Amino acid sequence: MATPPPPPPHNHDWSRVNWPAPPNPLPHNPTPWPNQAPPHGGPRPSRRDRRSRTPRALVAAGAAAVAIAGGGIGAAAAVAVTDHQQTVATPPAAVRTQPVKPAADAAPGSVEAVAAKVMPSVVKIQIAAGQGVAEGSGIVLSPDGLILTNNHVVAPLANGAGGGTGAQPAAFDGGDASATVTFSDGRSVPFTVVGTDPTGDLAVVHAEGVSGLTPITFGSSKDVKIGQEVVAIGSPLGLQGTVTKGIVSALNRPVAAGDGEGSSPVVLDALQTDAAINPGNSGGPLVDMNGDLIGVNSAGASMGSGSGGGSIGLGFAIPSDQAKRIADELVSSGTATHGSLGVQLGMQNDTANDAANAADVDGAVVAQVAPGSPAAQAGLSDGSVITKINDQVIDGPEALAAAVRSKAPGDQVSITYRDASGALRTAQVALGTA
Template sequence: MTAVAALALTAGLVGGAGSAATYLATKDQGASGASATALDQSTATIKAASNTPAGSVSQVANKVLPSVVLITISTSQGSGNGSGIVLSKDGLILTNNHVAEAGGGEGLSVTFNNGKTVKATVVGADPVTDLAVIKASGVSGLTPATLGSSADLNVGQDVVAIGSPLGLSGTVTSGIVSALDRPVPSSGEGESQTTVTDAIQTDAAINPGNSGGALVNMAGQVVGINSSAILSGSGGSGGSGGSGGSGQQEGGSIGLGFAIPIDEARPIAQQLIAEGRAEHAQLGVAAGTSTGSDGVSNGATLGTVTAGGAAAKAGLQQGDVITKVDDRQIADSDALVAAVRSYRPGDKVTLTYVREGKTHTASVTLGTDGGNVQRAGDSSGQDQQEQEQNQQSPPWAS
């Protein structure tokens, strides 16, 4: 409260000084016969200038805001907030698993852009991709979001983030796509962080409570699900995406936000709606990071290769160092898991790997985990990153 008051006071002082300077200049001009001031502009000019230009942030916000909701989390431990994206007229909503999970599956309510609030229940959740679908009760005639394609994104492209940071519903921020294919740890309470998201990085402000909200292009199409961020002053890995309550994260946006690409979220959401669970592409390996003599990581070293798995069928062996998946460079084990996770079961990929100093390629048909969710201490069902010593985790939160 003190910081906010100080900021407001500073703004007032600056505004006051500016007003005084303007007054003096106008007074001098008036004495010399100069005429119009800003106060004399015609209302026609003002109205024309206020028209929303095509492709502007304002136009995007007007289109997307009716399709983004505030999710309120209420449990015996406290309360918090997240965001969600309307998928259907009758109340299906896409959000992050760590938002739905924080509500315990029951303590969820949804507030729409028109202010109406209703209860919501979980349709299906997927900790592996940090996605969930919930259903708002007793609603109809909603405005589903328009989904775009994350494959069409380019670094430097303008994007807009819409959600409910700190419970402030309908908040709109803008920025650019800072990077693509960024491996980012998935978050969730009670889950081991053994998987990563192949994320879109953006400098559009994303704060606690934005989780599950929309990252959209300038056509108003959803290209990502806002999921996490590195925050100033945050001392560790983020848990719940809600603001307030026990899940609240200290600090604010420093322009390092991350979103799950919509091309990866779409098939997961479809499976969650149809079956309540989702399958994921699997290579059938446990991998660590290969580091050169210069200390720079240069690939993912295969530790365990599961017999009968996709990698084993393609001839890969323990000790092989994967350096590329199709045309994508693989710097470490996180990058390998993120790259594989960006495909679907049954997809064919070309792996480039190094064995005994020689480079080879192999065509691999990715397997499936069958929708099994890995829990802490369970080595089955998912591709693994092997434990690495002295590895610092950045302060992810949202």
């Protein structure tokens, strides 16, 4: 079991929704896959079973560290792992570089047809430096080389990002970084960072000197239903063009995943799938059976014991509606915005919430409301317990942070909450800017 690390700072800004660390916080300097300790994030167990919760770990699924001479560079921070790092063998060069050629004449709605449509829009991202190589996946946004991926995949290169194209690979341990994208036809070209969003764990990069690429077709994640079939495509462990199939197993799942910079975890309002998501899948597409993007694969869960750190059928993806909005902002300005409610959250058994505790209410306990904030304007006060955002049940602080940060500034939301006296109330509020 990992030694518990220091919790996120008390005043850390979670899109202006803050809460203390859970009992089993994350390591400060995690290593990539495979041995994990219990995560924080994910669904809150009921009060009756919180003590018996099965340990599980959420890990950043992108930029798998591929050892070259004694370990990878660890570009994508894994989440809730021990200090022990296991080497992942590099696949044979012939396997890693050959063009991917899916079936072209498959039945509509089949996995073969989906792969044939989507594969040209998926790339492998590779960052090499000194003694290691890190790999992830990406999604083609434009014919001239704009590519969407996770922030934790490109975090080592993003020091110069923040406005427009042209950020060059930054130097880090082991020497200068070499950053390339490889397309499904086998071509590899350098890329630069356009913009990054650590809060939403998304980034846009630009592949140099390319044209005529096939952009992904965006679907609408708001139309996704539990149980519908999906396909994930990416480069797990560097194996480009890997296709896995599953279903959407849950919606609005709050998931804590590493931001790739060794700091506090990102909390995602994720789609959950049982399609296999492994290290190297991060930044790749989760698509419906029409081949339309409904999510950006970002994290996977592991049982957290032994060396069997692969997929256990719990993968998580950033919804496509959120990903598209953030990608558009990154392309236009190099930065992204997120909604803000203007509250600081307390622990579930906070003394400020005695009335709600007496009623055994699950929710996000408001420890403090910022003066003049959207929450204050909606009538919330210290001691309120938020239980819903629109129709989405809020069963804890992670769920509230994920729900609020997934929305845009100015979005109108309905907040259901219990005030300090325990009375149930509903208010309409326009979110501020984080």
